[in-house]
Amino acid sequence: MKIKINENFSKMKESYLFSDIAKRVNAYREAHPDREIIRLGIGDVTLPLTRCVTEAMHKAVDEQANKATFRGYAPEYGYDFLREAISSYYARHGVSVPADEIYAGDGAKSDLGNLTDIFGANRVLVPSPVYPVYVDSNLMCGRGVVLIEANEKNGFLPTPPEKEEPLVIYLCSPNNPTGAVYSREGLARWVDYALKTGSVILFDSAYESYISDGSPRSIYEIPGARGCAIEINSLSKRAGFTGTRCGWTIIPKELEVEGVKLGKLWERRQATKFNGIPYVVQRGAEASLSPVGEEECRVLIDYYRENAAIIASALEKKGVWFTGGKNSPYIWMKCPNGMGSWEFFDLLLDRVQVVGTPGEGFGKAGEGFFRLTAFGDRDKTVEAAARISSLL
Amino acid sequence: MKIKINENFSKMKESYLFSDIAKRVNAYREAHPDREIIRLGIGDVTLPLTRCVTEAMHKAVDEQANKATFRGYAPEYGYDFLREAISSYYARHGVSVPADEIYAGDGAKSDLGNLTDIFGANRVLVPSPVYPVYVDSNLMCGRGVVLIEANEKNGFLPTPPEKEEPLVIYLCSPNNPTGAVYSREGLARWVDYALKTGSVILFDSAYESYISDGSPRSIYEIPGARGCAIEINSLSKRAGFTGTRCGWTIIPKELEVEGVKLGKLWERRQATKFNGIPYVVQRGAEASLSPVGEEECRVLIDYYRENAAIIASALEKKGVWFTGGKNSPYIWMKCPNGMGSWEFFDLLLDRVQVVGTPGEGFGKAGEGFFRLTAFGDRDKTVEAAARISSLL
Numbered sequence: 178m179k180i181k182i183n184e185n186f187s188k189m190k191e192s193y194l195f196s197d198i199a200k201r202v203n204a205y206r207e208a209h210p211d212r213e214i215i216r217l218g219i220g221d222v223t224l225p226l227t228r229c230v231t232e233a234m235h236k237a238v239d240e241q242a243n244k245a246t247f248r249g250y251a252p253e254y255g256y257d258f259l260r261e262a263i264s265s266y267y268a269r270h271g272v273s274v275p276a277d278e279i280y281a282g283d284g285a286k287s288d289l290g291n292l293t294d295i296f297g298a299n300r301v302l303v304p305s306p307v308y309p310v311y312v313d314s315n316l317m318c319g320r321g322v323v324l325i326e327a328n329e330k331n332g333f334l335p336t337p338p339e340k341e342e343p344l345v346i347y348l349c350s351p352n353n354p355t356g357a358v359y360s361r362e363g364l365a366r367w368v369d370y371a372l373k374t375g376s377v378i379l380f381d382s383a384y385e386s387y388i389s390d391g392s393p394r395s396i397y398e399i400p401g402a403r404g405c406a407i408e409i410n411s412l413s414k415r416a417g418f419t420g421t422r423c424g425w426t427i428i429p430k431e432l433e434v435e436g437v438k439l440g441k442l443w444e445r446r447q448a449t450k451f452n453g454i455p456y457v458v459q460r461g462a463e464a465s466l467s468p469v470g471e472e473e474c475r476v477l478i479d480y481y482r483e484n485a486a487i488i489a490s491a492l493e494k495k496g497v498w499f500t501g502g503k504n505s506p507y508i509w510m511k512c513p514n515g516m517g518s519w520e521f522f523d524l525l526l527d528r529v530q531v532v533g534t535p536g537e538g539f540g541k542a543g544e545g546f547f548r549l550t551a552f553g554d555r556d557k558t559v560e561a562a563a564r565i566s567s568l569l
Numbered sequence: 570m571k572i573k574i575n576e577n578f579s580k581m582k583e584s585y586l587f588s589d590i591a592k593r594v595n596a597y598r599e600a601h602p603d604r605e606i607i608r609l610g611i612g613d614v615t616l617p618l619t620r621c622v623t624e625a626m627h628k629a630v631d632e633q634a635n636k637a638t639f640r641g642y643a644p645e646y647g648y649d650f651l652r653e654a655i656s657s658y659y660a661r662h663g664v665s666v667p668a669d670e671i672y673a674g675d676g677a678k679s680d681l682g683n684l685t686d687i688f689g690a691n692r693v694l695v696p697s698p699v700y701p702v703y704v705d706s707n708l709m710c711g712r713g714v715v716l717i718e719a720n721e722k723n724g725f726l727p728t729p730p731e732k733e734e735p736l737v738i739y740l741c742s743p744n745n746p747t748g749a750v751y752s753r754e755g756l757a758r759w760v761d762y763a764l765k766t767g768s769v770i771l772f773d774s775a776y777e778s779y780i781s782d783g784s785p786r787s788i789y790e791i792p793g794a795r796g797c798a799i800e801i802n803s804l805s806k807r808a809g810f811t812g813t814r815c816g817w818t819i820i821p822k823e824l825e826v827e828g829v830k831l832g833k834l835w836e837r838r839q840a841t842k843f844n845g846i847p848y849v850v851q852r853g854a855e856a857s858l859s860p861v862g863e864e865e866c867r868v869l870i871d872y873y874r875e876n877a878a879i880i881a882s883a884l885e886k887k888g889v890w891f892t893g894g895k896n897s898p899y900i901w902m903k904c905p906n907g908m909g910s911w912e913f914f915d916l917l918l919d920r921v922q923v924v925g926t927p928g929e930g931f932g933k934a935g936e937g938f939f940r941l942t943a944f945g946d947r948d949k950t951v952e953a954a955a956r957i958s959s960l961l
Binding site: 179 | 613616640641681682688690709813846
């Protein structure tokens with residue numbers, strides 16, 4: 178006799194995407210040690226934390242070094258100063274979210290994964306290609322996942338299914354990996370579907386700060402969303418917090434299922450299995466969300482946005498079909514001449530020494546597409562765009 | 570139609586323990602604004618982070634402020650420098666744990682809660698009185714929890730059940746809330762039971778640094794434990810990290826169930842639903858685990874240990890039965906004259922203005938007992954011990 182393990186783990190596919198990429202790149206480098214490889218595959222930021230953030234963190238470290246100002250356990254949902262800073266940030270962008278509907282955490286990945294705890298055995302709808310966390314965190318707890326295809330025809334922005342049923346729906350806009358951004362009308366269709374069917378939308382807005390064309394940055398810009406949507410946001414790509422860890426989940430007070438408030442379930446989940454984020458990080462996060470912090474972060478975001486524009490412009494000139502690149506740090510391009518994702522990967526590496534990410538790595542619906550990212554250095558991005566152009 | 574929520578949440582009892590305490594204390598204070606109340610109920614540290622920790626954190630903040638040294642996403646299981654620092658810390662205490670069996674995380678509470686993800690529908694054995702996380706995190710995912718009673722007769726150190734069956738077993742030594750510490754023989758009995766029955770022990774060693782009498786600080790001091798036990802440890806009470814957040818889980822490579830390595834399941838769980846802890850925190854944690862850091866932390870621990878000794882000595886003089894107080898920051902005393910937990914709480918508050926925690930708040934088995942903690946100021950602890958003595 179033995180205890181039982183969670184058998185659902187065997188349902189998750191092992192992803193070898195990034196290790197496969199590393200293997201091919203290493204093999205190429207060994208064969209051609211003289212060639213300079215440029216990486217546009219990386220999904221991580223490269224610019225440092227901004228000045229007001231690091232000043233706030235230094236100050237907080239000093240407070241933690243002094244008995245009179247030392248702070249122990251933080252509130253599980255974040256200090257009021259942070260929840261209020263987030264609320265003010267939303268208010269500056271025209272969205273009213275009370276501080277007590279905001280739950281600070283250590284990032285969108287944790288919150289998205291852990292939110293599965295509050296739901297029962299629902300059907301889960303996930304657009305594909307997809308950020309793997311949505312699928313894997315549900316498979317891990319035995320939920321049935323239904324993929325809805327994003328493709329060239331729908332501009333990688335799928336519309337709600339025809340069949341009306343209560344679902345847990347994951348949406349991400351601007352999308353990772355496709356960079357596609359829902360319009361107000363596009364999101365409203367999903368909100369209407371959710372309200373009509375008793376579905377709940379988990380809206381991942383981790384890239385909202387890259388939007389500048391008036392498309393919704395928060396799902397709560399859509400009438401009715403407070404009755405059907407949870408929003409998950411992050412400082413990772415907005416303030417360079419990938420290695421500093423802070424994000425938040427918003428659950429409106431009126432969001433309930435059969436009289437049970439989802440916010441209360443999340444509070445209980447977090448109070449049971451989480452102990453809040455570091456004081457030092459909370460002070461840095463607060464600073465990044467202040468008006469000054471937002472100006473400083475704007476410099477980082479604009480740098481990445483300009484990188485994206487450089488790549489997008491090169492593709493446009495060659496008439497290549499793509500999504501993203503404008504309100505997103507990702508460019509999702511169609512591989513030329515009907516090539517497969519990996520075929521194009523090998524071509525780029527062999528011929529011009531540029532590394533991207535094969536679309537197939539984000540699900541079958543990504544076959545024939547390729548992801549480029551805007552988080553690199555300006556000089557290298559310019560050079561890579563020229564190199565890619567030379568092949569198109 | 571509506572989606573379904575996780576119905577298991579309704580099985581968890583709402584705990585009003587600390588809010589009930591706060592209400593009674595506030596009511597007393599309003600009625601007696603002139604009396605000084607001393608709190609020995611708090612389970613949180615009060616001394617600041619040590620010098621080498623805050624120096625390391627300042628340095629890390631500076632690195633994060635500079636493009637050349639900036640770090641983005643950390644490895645999900647912690648940087649090698651941290652895993653190796655933890656491994657060295659264990660080695661200095663005579664326990665060999667390779668760095669790649671150590672998974673750094675944001676604290677014991679998160680890891681203990683999230684470890685439920687890797688197990689199936691087992692019976693779960695939890696000693697009572699108990700840290701509520703063990704019970705609630707299992708109820709939340711629908712597991713059957715069996716309580717095993719800790720009591721005066723077994724010194725609040727229960728032995729394995731007579732019935733032999735595969736269980737997931739939670740043990741905590743030094744124990745929260747009772748302060749009781751398992752001897753080598755006591756722990757060996759549990760390891761033998763687990764090996765014989767195919768059970769897995771989750772060993773919470775968050776208070777191990779308070780042990781100085783040679784009792785095991787790690788379950789891996791017990792022969793055979795690598796084949797049946799996961800250990801969860803934390804810097805919270807060792808290095809004052811309750812507001813800085815760092816702990817770790819150890820899963821030996823040979824720990825497997827039907828050919829599946831539990832370490833691999835935990836790796837997959839963390840890679841799917843967690844993105845590592847902040848770089849700044851990892852550098853602080855590394856520093857706290859260095860030989861210099863350990864010396865500095867020893868000063869904090871000795872301060873709290875001396876507080877515990879002051880309370881314990883007062884109780885001993887009055888012939889009061891208690892556990893803890895020697896190798897633990899907690900003192901778990903029997904209420905005098907057969908009083909109930911809350912009755913004694915009210916007596917202490919009314920008569921001598923000392924606040925503790927009624928044992929009943931940690932489960933029915935705690936009725937008739939009372940928890941005092943050693944994390945307060947020295948002067949107030951001395952004064953509180955004298956006040957309590959005057960009532961005994």
